[in-house]
Amino acid sequence: xxxxxxxxxxxPTLDGDILVVLALVDTAFTPRQLHxxxxxxxxxxxxxxxxxxxxxxxxxxQRAGNAYLYRxxxxxxxxxxxxxxxxxxxxxxxxxxxxxxxWGVAPVYGAIxxxxxxxxxxxxxxxxxxxxxxDAGDRDRWDDLVAQLTAxxxxxxxxxxxxxxxxxxxxxxxxxxxxxxxxxxxxxxTVAGTADWLRRALxxxxxxxxxx
Amino acid sequence: MSGARRCxxxxxxxxxxxxxxxxxxxxxxxxxxxxxxxxxxxxVTLLVHAGIAAADVICCARLGEYAHGEYAHGxxxxxxIALLKxxxxxxxxxxxxxxxxxxxxxxxxxxxxxxxxKKAQRAGDALLKxxRAV
Numbered sequence: 001x002x003x004x005x006x007x008x009x010x011x012p013t014l015d016g017d018i019l020v021v022l023a024l025v026d027t028a029f030t031p032r033q034l035h036x037x038x039x040x041x042x043x044x045x046x047x048x049x050x051x052x053x054x055x056x057x058x059x060x061x062q063r064a065g066n067a068y069l070y071r072x073x074x075x076x077x078x079x080x081x082x083x084x085x086x087x088x089x090x091x092x093x094x095x096x097x098x099x100x101x102x103w104g105v106a107p108v109y110g111a112i113x114x115x116x117x118x119x120x121x122x123x124x125x126x127x128x129x130x131x132x133x134x135d136a137g138d139r140d141r142w143d144d145l146v147a148q149l150t151a152x153x154x155x156x157x158x159x160x161x162x163x164x165x166x167x168x169x170x171x172x173x174x175x176x177x178x179x180x181x182x183x184x185x186x187x188x189x190t191v192a193g194t195a196d197w198l199r200r201a202l203x204x205x206x207x208x209x210x211x212x
Numbered sequence: 213m214s215g216a217r218r219c220x221x222x223x224x225x226x227x228x229x230x231x232x233x234x235x236x237x238x239x240x241x242x243x244x245x246x247x248x249x250x251x252x253x254x255x256v257t258l259l260v261h262a263g264i265a266a267a268d269v270i271c272c273a274r275l276g277e278y279a280h281g282e283y284a285h286g287x288x289x290x291x292x293i294a295l296l297k298x299x300x301x302x303x304x305x306x307x308x309x310x311x312x313x314x315x316x317x318x319x320x321x322x323x324x325x326x327x328x329x330k331k332a333q334r335a336g337d338a339l340l341k342x343x344r345a346v
Contacts, residue, residue: 036218189341
């Protein structure tokens with residue numbers, strides 16, 4: 001699946017992308033405003049899709065001067081499941097946080113990075129997950145938890161899951177030589193620990209450089 | 213909202229880069245100081261700017277427009293908060309916390325307190341996290 005286009009799991013059409021915008025905020029939009037947010041689609045196409053959705057009752061229109069404003073009809077029977085689908089990216093991150101928070105051997109830090117974090121995900125993109133393992137703790141248990149999570153994330157999304165794992169001491173000792181960790185600092189979506197931990201673990205300069 | 217500007221992908225990307233930059237420099241300022249209170253006002257001010265940039269990203273993603281320019285003139289903070297509230301009510305509360313501090317730490321003569329530091333850090337972190345996740 002593509003978390004940037006969550007309704008594509010049920011409809012690979014413009015209608016799905018419009019519903020996502022309308023579902024995530026309780027605000028009315030003109031077709032032109034929607035075109036500004038969905039610029040890969042034509043404004044005419046957006047108007048036609050809005051008419052289809054209005055005829056289904058899931059979108060309501062309201063005249064404002066010469067323009068029409070459109071919003072999701074939140075009383076519609078289909079509104080709740082559509083909102084739930086539209087929030088899939090947030091649900092995914094929250095579920096990951098919950099899972100990692102439940103581990104007896106909690107990660108020092110965890111983050112989604114790569115195309116999911118950068119908003120450039122495609123339907124066949126891998127899901128990249130960084131996990132920093134604590135130095136202390138049951139290693140076998142940790143490996144079991146990571147393997148189970150990897151399988152579960154793939155089952156949740158349909159995408160391959162790639163876990164990039166470092167130990168806490170590896171990051172502190174040589175993490176600044178890993179470009180991928182810098183990418184996580186810049187774009188990562190934290191799902192365990194705090195982003196500040198990773199940033200502090202990767203000083204921009206050697207301590208001596210600061211005063212040179 | 214009056215004064216809201218239409219957003220482009222370039223604006224969204226640029227505002228997120230600035231939010232990241234402000235937070236990173238805020239942390240560096242705090243790390244390099246002998247005492248946190250020595251740089252409290254600079255630290256909070258940087259987090260306020262990070263929060264404003266993050267709020268713009270959220271508004272861009274959800275509403276296709278953002279409140280750029282309103283803050284710069286020191287007016288209409290309420291409009292900016294209202295715009296963000298339409299996009300993300302929880303984020304709007306964090307922005308409100310930061311904007312309340314903005315004028316005092318930037319132009320007042322009393323230093324930011326330890327409590328201000330913690331509140332600004334919590335609000336800034338939450339806004340940046342939300343901005344990255346939208």
